[in-house]
Amino acid sequence: MSSTISDIAKIAGVAKSTVSRYLNGGSVGDKTRKKIEQAIKEAKYTPNPFAQSLKAKKTNIIGTIVPRLDSYASSQTLIGIDEQLKRLNYQMLISNTSQSLEREIESIYSFANQKMAGIILLATEITEQHIEAFEAVKVPVLLIGQEHPEIHSVIHDDFHAGYAMGHYILEKGYRDIAYLGVTERDIAVGVKRKHGFKKAMEEVQQDCHVHYYETEFNIPAAQAKAREIIHDHQPPIFVCATDNIALGVLKAAYAEGLSIPKDLAVTGFGGYEVTEIIHPSLTTAKFFYQEAGETAAKHIVELVNERSVEKLTISKFKIIERESVDINLKHGI
Amino acid sequence: MSSTISDIAKIAGVAKSTVSRYLNGGSVGDKTRKKIEQAIKEAKYTPNPFAQSLKAKKTNIIGTIVPRLDSYASSQTLIGIDEQLKRLNYQMLISNTSQSLEREIESIYSFANQKMAGIILLATEITEQHIEAFEAVKVPVLLIGQEHPEIHSVIHDDFHAGYAMGHYILEKGYRDIAYLGVTERDIAVGVKRKHGFKKAMEEVQQDCHVHYYETEFNIPAAQAKAREIIHDHQPPIFVCATDNIALGVLKAAYAEGLSIPKDLAVTGFGGYEVTEIIHPSLTTAKFFYQEAGETAAKHIVELVNERSVEKLTISKFKIIERESVDINLKHGI
DNA sequence: CTGAAAGCGCTTACAG
DNA sequence: CTGAAAGCGCTTACAG
Numbered sequence: 001m002s003s004t005i006s007d008i009a010k011i012a013g014v015a016k017s018t019v020s021r022y023l024n025g026g027s028v029g030d031k032t033r034k035k036i037e038q039a040i041k042e043a044k045y046t047p048n049p050f051a052q053s054l055k056a057k058k059t060n061i062i063g064t065i066v067p068r069l070d071s072y073a074s075s076q077t078l079i080g081i082d083e084q085l086k087r088l089n090y091q092m093l094i095s096n097t098s099q100s101l102e103r104e105i106e107s108i109y110s111f112a113n114q115k116m117a118g119i120i121l122l123a124t125e126i127t128e129q130h131i132e133a134f135e136a137v138k139v140p141v142l143l144i145g146q147e148h149p150e151i152h153s154v155i156h157d158d159f160h161a162g163y164a165m166g167h168y169i170l171e172k173g174y175r176d177i178a179y180l181g182v183t184e185r186d187i188a189v190g191v192k193r194k195h196g197f198k199k200a201m202e203e204v205q206q207d208c209h210v211h212y213y214e215t216e217f218n219i220p221a222a223q224a225k226a227r228e229i230i231h232d233h234q235p236p237i238f239v240c241a242t243d244n245i246a247l248g249v250l251k252a253a254y255a256e257g258l259s260i261p262k263d264l265a266v267t268g269f270g271g272y273e274v275t276e277i278i279h280p281s282l283t284t285a286k287f288f289y290q291e292a293g294e295t296a297a298k299h300i301v302e303l304v305n306e307r308s309v310e311k312l313t314i315s316k317f318k319i320i321e322r323e324s325v326d327i328n329l330k331h332g333i
Numbered sequence: 334m335s336s337t338i339s340d341i342a343k344i345a346g347v348a349k350s351t352v353s354r355y356l357n358g359g360s361v362g363d364k365t366r367k368k369i370e371q372a373i374k375e376a377k378y379t380p381n382p383f384a385q386s387l388k389a390k391k392t393n394i395i396g397t398i399v400p401r402l403d404s405y406a407s408s409q410t411l412i413g414i415d416e417q418l419k420r421l422n423y424q425m426l427i428s429n430t431s432q433s434l435e436r437e438i439e440s441i442y443s444f445a446n447q448k449m450a451g452i453i454l455l456a457t458e459i460t461e462q463h464i465e466a467f468e469a470v471k472v473p474v475l476l477i478g479q480e481h482p483e484i485h486s487v488i489h490d491d492f493h494a495g496y497a498m499g500h501y502i503l504e505k506g507y508r509d510i511a512y513l514g515v516t517e518r519d520i521a522v523g524v525k526r527k528h529g530f531k532k533a534m535e536e537v538q539q540d541c542h543v544h545y546y547e548t549e550f551n552i553p554a555a556q557a558k559a560r561e562i563i564h565d566h567q568p569p570i571f572v573c574a575t576d577n578i579a580l581g582v583l584k585a586a587y588a589e590g591l592s593i594p595k596d597l598a599v600t601g602f603g604g605y606e607v608t609e610i611i612h613p614s615l616t617t618a619k620f621f622y623q624e625a626g627e628t629a630a631k632h633i634v635e636l637v638n639e640r641s642v643e644k645l646t647i648s649k650f651k652i653i654e655r656e657s658v659d660i661n662l663k664h665g666i
Numbered sequence: 667c668t669g670a671a672a673g674c675g676c677t678t679a680c681a682g
Numbered sequence: 683c684t685g686a687a688a689g690c691g692c693t694t695a696c697a698g
Contacts, residue, residue, distance in 0.1 A: 002446070004691055015669040020693055029667055046446050050392075051691035053383040054674050069412050070606075075403040082402075082429050094427050096415050113335070113379050219610065247610050254612045273403075274607050277552065277580050279587045337675055348685040353677055362683050384675035387690050 003043040011039035023047060053115060061091045062300055063111030066122045067099045072272040073289050077122055077144060080293020088301050090117065105129050112137035118300040120144060123153075125185050140303035144296050146188050147312055152303060154296045154313045158188045158269075161285040161317040162196025165267060168283075168319055169237060170200060173329040174265065175208045177201075178235040180215055180225065180245055193241050193269060211235065215245060222248025223255075230256055236265060237325070243268035243275050246282055250324075261326040271320060280323035287317050336376040344372035356380060386448060394424045395633055396444030399455045400432045405576075405605040406622050410455055410477060413626020421634050423450070438462050445470035451633040453477060458518050459484075473636035477629050479521050480645055485636060487629045487646045491521045491602075494618040494650040495529025498600060501616075501652055502570060503533060506662040507598065508541045510534075511568040513548055513558065513578055526574050526602060544568065548578060555581025556588075563589055569598060570658070576601035576608050579615055583657075594659040604653060613656035620650050 005023075009016045012035040022028045022036045039045070053059045062085055066074050082092045093116065097103035104121070108130070111119050119139055121130075123146035134141045134151060143153035169177065179197060184190040194212070201210050211233075215225040222245040226238065230252060240246040246268030250260065258264045260280050268275060271286025292315040302309045321327070338356075342349045345368040355361045355369045372378070386392045395418055399407050415425045426449065430436035437454070441463070444452050452472055454463075456479035467474045467484060476486035502510065512530060517523040527545070534543050544566075548558040555578040559571065563585060573579040579601030583593065591597045593613050601608060604619025625648040635642045654660070 005693095006691075016691090017670080017693075018668055021668085024693080027667065032667080048387070048691050049447055050383045050386040051674090052693080054381070054387055054676090054691080055693045057674075059383075069415075070405070070408040072403070075408065079402050079429065079431075083431075092427075094425075096412065098412075098416075114382055250612070251610070274610065277584070277607065278611050279583070338677095339675075349675090350677075350686080351684055354684085357677080360683065365683080381675050384690090385677080387675080387692085388677045390690075 003045045007043055008039045008045050011043060012036045058117055059115050061093050061116050062118045062120060063093050063116035064120045065095045065097060065104055065107045067097055067124055069096050074122060076289035077293040080290035081120060081297045084294040084297035090301060105133050108133040108137060112139050117304045120296055120300055140300060142296055142300045144292060152309060152311055154292050154315060155188060156287040156315050157317045158192035159196040161269060162193035163200045164319050165285050166197040166200025170204050172325060172327055174237045176235050177210045177237050177239060178229055179210060179212045179239045181241040182217060189241055217244060219244055219248040223251045226252035238266050240268050243270035243272040243284055261324050265325045267325060283322045283325040284320050285317050286320050288315055291315060336378045340376055341372045341378050344376060345369045391450055392448050394426050394449050395451045395453060396426050396449035397453045398428045398430060398437055398440045400430055400457055402429050407455060409622035410626040413623035414453060414630045417627040417630035423634060438466050441466040441470060445472050450637045453629050453633055473633060475629055475633045477625060485632060485642055485644055487625050487648060488521060489620040489648050490650045491525035492529040494602060495526035496533045497652050498618050499530040499533025503537055505658060505660055507570045509568050510543045510570050510572060511562055512543060512545045512572045514574040515547060515550060522574055550577060552577055552581040556584045559585035571599050573601050576603035576605040576617055594657050598658045600658060616655045616658040617653050618650050619653050621648055624648060
């Protein structure tokens with residue numbers, strides 16, 4: 001069926017090693033080059049990647065571990081990684097773990113076994129076992145979304161995004177605020193965003209009430225929690241640690257017959273596409289997932305080639321002002 | 334670094350071929366088995382997949398070609414394929430073509446070159462070049478989303494979904510209808526859905542006006558088109574060929590200050606997650622992407638193993654009644 | 667510049 | 683049941 005390097009050698013009347021040299025950019029005589037090129041075209045030859053990898057003991061594939069495929073952040077990040085990797089002549093192989101940390105660990109070992117040149121992990125939580133696996137496999141690893149002192153990573157600027165969001169709503173006049181966050185096991189989302197936000201809150205002198213709540217990442221959980229809070233004391237604004245949580249709050253608000261942003265303002269973090277599709281649209285801190293993915297791809301390739309890369313890269317963010325916050329708020333100032 | 338079959342053979346004091354036989358489930362003596370198992374554990378051995386593939390001239394990887402990563406339908410389908418493939422001990426390799434038909438063709442050849450056991454294509458349009466490529470590579474191929482007489486495929490029931498949707502809105506009393514479709518080059522979405530819908534329209538005796546329009550798949554294009562139509566003659570309902578088009582119509586409606594569903598009703602096809610997040614939520618014909626992906630995975634594995642599979646499988650659908658259609662419509666009946 | 671040979675890690679007949 | 687040998691398609695020193 002498909003032709004091998006030997007076929008080409010035979011057709012061109014040269015040795016296999018010469019063909020191989022040609023293929024790998026080594027020096028080849030002019031006439032020989034012509035003959036080989038002719039033969040390759042004739043036989044539609046294309047090298048067997050397995051034989052190549054077997055020799056090289058390494059592939060040009062970057063294994064990418066992702067907790068879920070059906071999230072805007074994941075998709076965009078993957079697109080960024082994929083496109084950049086293609087440009088650098090690397091391939092991306094995705095392993096979807098369906099939010100199982102156990103599967104994440106397995107994937108690390110499995111990628112190493114498959115001789116991936118490097119591994120990118122779209123991280124949510126870094127456990128001892130992760131670190132252990134990274135050390136064991138001896139393959140370059142890069143984290144996206146979470147940082148760790150021992151591992152290279154590309155993160156979003158969660159702290160400053162939190163700070164900027166806090167600043168923004170204070171400036172709009174809000175002084176009674178519900179912050180709806182997530183577990184602190186997630187350093188980026190659960191800790192950094194909240195801390196940035198807190199810092200902004202602390203800088204205001206007038207009396208300002210902030211209540212901190214915690215919920216899950218999914219919409220129904222956020223919706224239920226919001227309903228509870230609204231029944232309890234109905235704050236004029238919810239600052240939510242993610243766009244999905246904000247969507248849950250919006251659903252709860254509709255169910256209660258509240259009008260956005262008059263009765264209740266809402267903000268998110270993420271900049272998911274859906275936030276501008278809904279009506280009213282959501283004010284949020286947008287992260288640049290695709291760009292972060294591209295940076296991650298560049299960095300892992302550098303690491304694979306044993307060049308040095310800064311340990312921590314911080315991707316930017318932008319506050320997107322939309323309709324879910326009342327910008328003509330009068331009260332409270 | 335990582336151990337090879339020779340290491341294991343040495344440690345266990347047997348021949349490589351015996352270890353190989355053990356690994357591949359051949360008959361091995363009891364004592365030998367023990368020794369090999371012990372050695373494998375000791376050396377943490379795990380076979381080199383490249384060497385295996387080089388011999389087998391085939392992998393257990395199914396190449397999956399997808400036009401885009403950032404769409405609900407794609408993600409869900411991929412999740413279905415991935416999970417089912419894992420269960421069957423196959424791996425999925427994704428190639429994202431960013432909606433380039435050219436890249437799609439390239440991916441087919443590239444997958445064949447990488448000795449993929451089979452190829453699944455999330456299809457939008459099947460050209461001559463596709464067929465040519467399929468024939469050239471001699472690798473089992475399966476289409477999802479579009480059908481073709483020569484290729485195995487799993488499709489959604491576009492025709493009956495269109496029919497059911499038509500029936501549904503007629504039943505609700507609508508008689509002046511704008512159908513916002515897409516290019517007929519997309520057989521499933523552009524032709525089948527419309528034809529099913531038309532059939533429902535033809536079955537009604539009373540005078541009923543249906544206008545057929547065409548737009549692009551993306552939200553802004555649909556929004557612009559809807560704006561135009563509304564200015565022109567403002568129909569009481571838009572039946573949209575996809576959920577995204579429906580979202581575009583909703584945006585246009587908000588911009589015009591129309592209230593949904595009182596002033597304008599809207600329906601979609603797809604059952605995207607966002608359709609139940611928005612407010613009012615969207616009435617739509619839901620397809621089962623994940624399930625279709627699972628079926629596709631099962632079928633391609635059957636084909637890889639040279640078992641016979643029905644050429645065409647039709648996945649089901651369900652009309653989801655939500656808030657974007659006025660179910661108490663009085664006029665027009 | 668070019669070629670013969672060895673070897674990457676595995677599997678598969680073939681003997682024994 | 684077990685082992686020696688050949689070979690999958692490629693690359694890499696090493697000679698010439």
